[in-house]
Amino acid sequence: MxxxxxxxxxxxxxxxxxxxxxxTRGAKTMEGYLxxxxxxxxxxxxxxxxxxxxxxxxxxxxxxxxxxxxxxxxxxxxxxxxxxxxxxxxxxxxxxxxxxxxxxxxxxxxxxxxxxxxxxxxxxxxxxxxxxxxxxxxxxxxxxxxxxxxxxxxxxxxxxxxxxxxxxxxxxxxxxxxxxxxxxxxxxxxxxxxxxxxxxxxxxxxxxxxxxxxxxxxxxxxxxxxxxxxxxxxxxxxxxxxxxxxxxxxxxxxxxxxxxxxxxxxxxxxxxxxxxxxxxxxxxxxxxxxxxxxxxLFNQAPVFHNQVLSSRAMATDQAAVLNELGDEYNGVYSEKRKAVDRLLSAVKQDDAGQIEKAKLDVQQWEAKERSVRDSVKTTIKKAIPNAKENDTDYIFLNFVxxxxxxxxxxxxxxxxxxxxxxxxxxxxxxxxxxxxxxxxxxxxxxxxxxxxxxxxxxxxxxxxxxxxxxxxxxxxxxxxxxxxxxxxxxxxxxxxxxxxxxxxxxxxxxxxxxxxxxxxxxxxxxxxxxxxxxxxxxxxxxxxxxxxxxxxxxxxxxxxxxxxxxxxx
CATH class of the missing domain: 1.20.1730.10 (Sodium/glucose cotransporter)
Structure with missing residues (x-):
């Protein structure tokens, strides 16, 4: 900001x-105030x-x-x-x-x-x-x-x-x-x-x-x-x-x-x-x-959306594990983006067969992304025991x-x-x-x-x-x-x-x-x-x-x- x-x-x-x-100041009766x-x-x-x-x-x-x-x-x-x-x-x-x-x-x-x-x-x-x-x-x-x-x-x-x-x-x-x-x-x-x-x-x-x-x-x-x-x-x-x-x-x-x-x-x-x-x-x-x-889908999301908590975790002894998971996440997204581009192309061509194939590919890579995210959450929880590892409420905020x-x-x-x-x-x-x-x-x-x-x-x-x-x-x-x-x-x-x-x-x-x-x-x-x-x-x-x-x-x-x-x- x-x-x-x-x-x-x-x-x-x-x-x-x-x-x-x-x-609205100055109400004198319950009727006015309530x-x-x-x-x-x-x-x-x-x-x-x-x-x-x-x-x-x-x-x-x-x-x-x-x-x-x-x-x-x-x-x-x-x-x-x-x-x-x-x-x-x-x-x-x-x-x-x-x-x-x-x-x-x-x-x-x-x-x-x-x-x-x-x-x-x-x-x-x-x-x-x-x-x-x-x-x-x-x-x-x-x-x-x-x-x-x-x-x-x-x-x-x-x-x-x-x-x-x-x-x-x-x-x-x-x-x-x-x-x-x-x-x-x-x-x-x-x-x-x-x-x-x-x-x-x-x-x-x-x-x-x-x-x-x-x-x-x-x-x-x-x-x-x-x-x-x-x-x-x-x-x-x-x-x-x-x-x-x-x-x-x-x-x-x-x-x-x-x-x-x-x-x-x-x-x-x-x-x-x-x-x-x-x-x-x-x-x-x-x-x-x-x-x-x-x-x-077209821009890589953070592996963990609560950026402040993520930074705190990186300052602990779990930083090496988080870096390794981050590298894995980058690789997964790179492959997912290719599948997304194939899905976009199939949608533009209105090719039902290619749409279904590309969709399954995207969903498979999304499942792998979720797996990496879950590992990151577990690691952050280990690094900061009282942390709230569910970052769903931070997704829109982080986007903004x-x-x-x-x-x-x-x-x-x-x-x-x-x-x-x-x-x-x-x-x-x-x-x-x-x-x-x-x-x-x-x-x-x-x-x-x-x-x-x-x-x-x-x-x-x-x-x-x-x-x-x-x-x-x-x-x-x-x-x-x-x-x-x-x-x-x-x-x-x-x-x-x-x-x-x-x-x-x-x-x-x-x-x-x-x-x-x-x-x-x-x-x-x-x-x-x-x-x-x-x-x-x-x-x-x-x-x-x-x-x-x-x-x-x-x-x-x-x-x-x-x-x-x-x-x-």
Whole structure:
């Protein structure tokens, strides 16, 4: 990075922080601080929902996911439009009718206080962990680029978010997210255009798409039904629908976004808007990853994408082994490039036989590349025992830093930081509102002034930000980050959704039954995660179904017991 990159990065982030602070400071009531005075139009709601969901992990990790695994991750979102319609038709009218600040207030009205508190605890655990992961991704980026301690970069980013979220609350989150999404999508599309422009002159856009397709990167839909497969059309449509219902219908970080609408109609339109645009947005991001994959077919990629960690390993006694593996990797790439050129020629000639032969050659050399990479990772792990050897999250970042012009580098780093700030802001606002409304105001201090509750929400925002920063500094993630954050969500969302669906649709069930059903359900989900190979998306379906079935069963036992007691009297 040079001075131009720093200028673009600092100016972008400073504008967002100052704009959010100056435009929204001075909220005096809970309505203003937690719901933004219900002033959002439908298009603002839709953008705010997308911005809260799209963290830095989305833009840092998703292109790397496409490079290593193709575009099948898109199936993860196939259930989203279905969920948006269900939420708009069934959940939003209830929330508006009850005039709630949080989704969990409804549960006490429908069930009892212990069920409300259980749901609040599950949410706070889920969103507290997720906020830490959201902060971890950009902190790691800046730490890697500058060689600064992760602690310092974590605090820097956390403080920027704290400044405007503590000051302006929900309205600050929503207003800044408009500009953050503009920076995010503009920067990512520009990165995709530049990735294509860096290909050799004899490679057209159609050639790049054809080559990527032949090498399996456009694996958009898989009809295989397998509970252990993370991404297929069935997991996307069924488990993905349940996950989306959980996230957008019961997670306060999303519920708060559409409860701030000017009317019920505006909130419904905002949800539908999000449902229609989310899949195309993810397609674009994954497609950008595919273009970077094609770029690395014609330009040699580093054997290990975390360049800072690689340099540290080269300073150890494993340097000779790493140099030997590097030489082997260079030789493998040289042969792979010849096979890629043969594939390009076959594609241009539309020769099916030669395409198949060249494709197999490329895939064989890619397998050898992966073998060398695995050896490098093992060696780096041996050289630096606590190192994170999975470098998938660094692929896109390394491409940006190594190949794009100055100024654009600063813009794309601003994209990642804007996404992190946007998502973290929504999460902190939700954590604070839930803590204040569902715990502090409900059970600790019921009769304070509006100004007191605003101050309490501000302190709780600060407290959750500190917790997120501490978690980010202590965390170590072996998974690809975009998968890790979804795994964390899937551990809790199924149980939460089961509680809410029972509340909405099964009037027969009362509080005690659903309370114990939820506790058992969460235990089942955690067991599946720890002791089985079931794909994490299925946890949402499992958790939800266990809650509903057990709640019905327990309620029937309670009713029979009550009938016997009544008959005995």
């Amino acid at each position: 040079n001075y131009l990159d720093w200028l673009v990065l600092v100016a972008t982030l400073a504008f967002i922080v100052l704009y959010g602070t100056l435009r 719901k933004g005075d219900s002033s959002m139009k439908w298009w603002m709601i839709g953008i705010s929902i997308m911005a809260t969901q799209a963290s830095a992990i989305t833009f840092l990790s998703t292109p790397g996911q496409a490079i290593t695994d193709g575009m099948r991750f898109l199936q993860f979102y196939f259930g989203l439009p279905i969920a948006m319609v269900i939420i708009a038709v069934t959940m939003v009218p209830i929330y508006y009718r009850l005039k709630v600040y949080t989704a969990y207030e409804y549960l006490e009205t429908r069930f009892d206080i212990k069920t409300r508190i259980l749901a609040v605890i599950l949410f706070l655990m889920l969103r507290g962990l997720s906020a830490g992961i959201t902060l971890f991704a950009p902190s790691l980026v800046l730490s890697t680029i500058l060689g600064w301690p992760l602690t310092l970069t974590t605090v820097m980013i956390g403080v920027m978010v704290i400044i405007y979220v503590v000051s302006g609350g929900s309205r600050a989150v929503s207003l800044t997210q408009r500009y953050q999404m503009a920076v995010i999508m503009g920067g990512m599309i520009l990165a995709g255009v530049l990735a294509f422009s860096l290909l050799p002159d004899n490679v057209s856009f159609s050639d790049s798409v054809a080559i990527a397709g032949q090498l399996g990167k456009f694996n958009l839909v898989s009809y295989e039904f397998d509970l252990e497969t993370r991404y297929n059309i069935w997991s996307g449509l069924i488990a993905g629908t349940f996950l989306s219902l959980s996230y957008f219908g019961t997670d306060q970080s999303q519920v708060a976004r559409y409860l701030g609408g000017t009317s019920e109609k505006e909130s419904k339109l905002g949800l539908i808007f999000n449902g229609l645009l989310k899949i195309p947005m993810q397609f674009i991001i994954l497609f950008i990853g595919v273009m970077v994959y094609v770029f690395y 830093l190594s190949n794009l012009p100055h100024g654009i580098i600063g813009l794309l780093l601003a994209v990642m930081f804007s996404a992190a700030m946007s998502s973290m802001a929504g999460e902190l606002n939700a954590l604070a509102s839930t803590s204040c409304v569902d715990i502090y105001k409900r059970g600790i201090n019921k009769d304070a002034s509006p100004e007191h509750y605003v101050k309490a929400s501000q302190w709780m925002t600060l407290g959750w930000a500190i917790i997120a920063m501490v978690f980010a500094m202590l965390a170590r993630f072996s998974e690809n980050l975009i998968q890790y954050v979804n795994i964390v969500g899937s551990l809790f969302y199924g149980t939460l959704l089961g509680i809410f669906l029972t509340a909405f649709y099964i009037k027969y069930v009362r509080g005690t039954a659903v309370f114990w059903a939820a506790i058992i359900s969460e235990s089942v989900v955690l067991y599946c995660y720890k002791f089985t190979d079931i794909a994490f998306l299925q946890y949402n379906l499992i958790g939800c179904c266990v809650v509903i079935v057990l709640a019905l069963f327990i309620q029937s036992i309670i009713n029979r017991s009550n009938q016997k007691n009544t008959a005995g009297l």
